[in-house]
Amino acid sequence: MFDSGAAVRESLSLLGAALEARGAGPYEIVVIGGAALSVIGIGIRPTKDVDVLALRQAPTHLSGPTLVKRKPLPEPLLAAAATVADALGLSADWLNAGPADLLDHGLPEGLESRLTAESFGPQLTIWVPSRGDLICFKTYAAADTGVGRHTEDLQALEPSCEELLAGAAWARSQDPSEAFRAMLVGLLRYFHCAAAAEEISHG
Amino acid sequence: MDRIALLRENLSQATLELAWRQWSATGLAGTQDTSRSLIDPEALLVVSMTLGRHDARLFDEVLDWLVKNAPLLDLARLRRIARRGTPTERSLLAAAARVVAERGGGANFGRLLPIDLEEVERKPGRDQEDLFFSQKGQQASWTERDPTFAAAGFLRSPVDLRGLSSRPNATNPGCLRFQARALVGQGSRAEVLTYLITHDWTYGRLIAERTAYGQASVASYLASLQGAGLADRREEGKKALYRLSDGLRDAFPTRPLFVDWIRVWPALAELLEALRTAQLTEEAMWIRLAESLRKQEPALRAEGFEVEIGDLRGWARQGPDVLVDGVERVTAKAAELAGP
Numbered sequence: 013m014f015d016s017g018a019a020v021r022e023s024l025s026l027l028g029a030a031l032e033a034r035g036a037g038p039y040e041i042v043v044i045g046g047a048a049l050s051v052i053g054i055g056i057r058p059t060k061d062v063d064v065l066a067l068r069q070a071p072t073h074l075s076g077p078t079l080v081k082r083k084p085l086p087e088p089l090l091a092a093a094a095t096v097a098d099a100l101g102l103s104a105d106w107l108n109a110g111p112a113d114l115l116d117h118g119l120p121e122g123l124e125s126r127l128t129a130e131s132f133g134p135q136l137t138i139w140v141p142s143r144g145d146l147i148c149f150k151t152y153a154a155a156d157t158g159v160g161r162h163t164e165d166l167q168a169l170e171p172s173c174e175e176l177l178a179g180a181a182w183a184r185s186q187d188p189s190e191a192f193r194a195m196l197v198g199l200l201r202y203f204h205c206a207a208a209a210e211e212i213s214h215g
Numbered sequence: 216m217d218r219i220a221l222l223r224e225n226l227s228q229a230t231l232e233l234a235w236r237q238w239s240a241t242g243l244a245g246t247q248d249t250s251r252s253l254i255d256p257e258a259l260l261v262v263s264m265t266l267g268r269h270d271a272r273l274f275d276e277v278l279d280w281l282v283k284n285a286p287l288l289d290l291a292r293l294r295r296i297a298r299r300g301t302p303t304e305r306s307l308l309a310a311a312a313r314v315v316a317e318r319g320g321g322a323n324f325g326r327l328l329p330i331d332l333e334e335v336e337r338k339p340g341r342d343q344e345d346l347f348f349s350q351k352g353q354q355a356s357w358t359e360r361d362p363t364f365a366a367a368g369f370l371r372s373p374v375d376l377r378g379l380s381s382r383p384n385a386t387n388p389g390c391l392r393f394q395a396r397a398l399v400g401q402g403s404r405a406e407v408l409t410y411l412i413t414h415d416w417t418y419g420r421l422i423a424e425r426t427a428y429g430q431a432s433v434a435s436y437l438a439s440l441q442g443a444g445l446a447d448r449r450e451e452g453k454k455a456l457y458r459l460s461d462g463l464r465d466a467f468p469t470r471p472l473f474v475d476w477i478r479v480w481p482a483l484a485e486l487l488e489a490l491r492t493a494q495l496t497e498e499a500m501w502i503r504l505a506e507s508l509r510k511q512e513p514a515l516r517a518e519g520f521e522v523e524i525g526d527l528r529g530w531a532r533q534g535p536d537v538l539v540d541g542v543e544r545v546t547a548k549a550a551e552l553a554g555p
Contacts, residue, residue, distance in 0.1 A: 022531075025498065026498065026502065026531060028498075029496060029498035029499040029501075029502045030499070030502045032495055032496060032499035032502075033495060033499040033500070033502040033503035033506065095502060095505075095506060096531075098505075098509070098527070098528055098529075099502065099505060099527075099529070099530055099531035100529060100531050100532060101528050101529030101532065133496060133498070133499070134496075
């Protein structure tokens, strides 16, 4: 459990050092969830793990940066994470590819170009999606699970109704069921976005 | 000097001093010739292929010792212990065997050992590297290279031995193994006898484990000793315990401390390696050290060394003090075994 953004940063810093000590990497990983909020300084609650969305492959002269689904995560990365778990007394799965399935149905359009990077030593770069993209992910998670930690995270991101509507539209691409549409409508109303809720319910 | 450099310096000094003392006691030209612990020449030789990279003089004096004393080594045991060593140790051992053979020392050692280690030595596409850690890269380009070591992938100047090694000091209790070998010949019998001399009641499986010999040959010799009235036997649960008869034990009034060097030497060498200067951030160096301490923790608790590293889980929350403390305890124990 990470009780602060500093604790998340400490674990990522040690992860970078562990990769270096093992001669592994470099790795570029895209992080979402509570840990991502901590990294960009808007996390308000303890988070239990670091959710890895994808591995980022650097651009080449033929293509731009690409995000690759790796579930499970590469063995050298997991081995280094195990070292950090041991060094900090974290749970074994503190670094996991839990949200990697989001890539199956498509990420918010152009997400790759809006990522921001932070280096944790020469072997590890953490990429965090933009605030708008994080709102998309959080909208999906919050609608799915109801009021709780995800709605708290969403509130911390201070989304406008337009941003929540965009998030809801993307979340529909992940789950087009009628039941989920109803959940999204409920979420938008919870955030006092009646017009956006109306648009989703008839969209 | 930063904390890691200081740890490295102290551990290196204590470990090399320990190796020098043991080698000197076995006849290598050096200043000290005492060892309060039982010397394991095969384990010492294998680890010296790593330790010698930190101390070129030690490396070459070991080669010199081999030219004179290789026949005193138990080759079957050496092979088994070398297999537990690192690939680099096996490559260097093969090269050392060749050097010794070229100088007419230990025909069996020179002939048999490289055959076992050929696979490692002949690894294709291997880059050449400096043999000694103190060597500067460019040194190799302007000095002549030793062809035998170059063939094994290591750069060094030609081997020039002084020929000053002598036979093991028989009066030193640390050389008990050589006495046992003189008495019953090389092999499991000498190992069993040595173990019994340095212990009270003990059992076959433990002797086999500590001596790198098979349980069957150990059990057979224990039974022979008992049959001849040279060992006592009693049962404890499912275990048959043995000890030497009083008369035979009395023939060895000064008994050295038994240290499980087969496990301890590699642990010391790996800790030194973890502390060796590398192009790493300080944080990565501490991580490397923590991993090494954790991995070697059981070996550092081995009989005769008995250093407790403790539970390192969560060490990073308190900072590296617990790692520093662990290395300092290992260093202190190595210095204690080296003697004053």
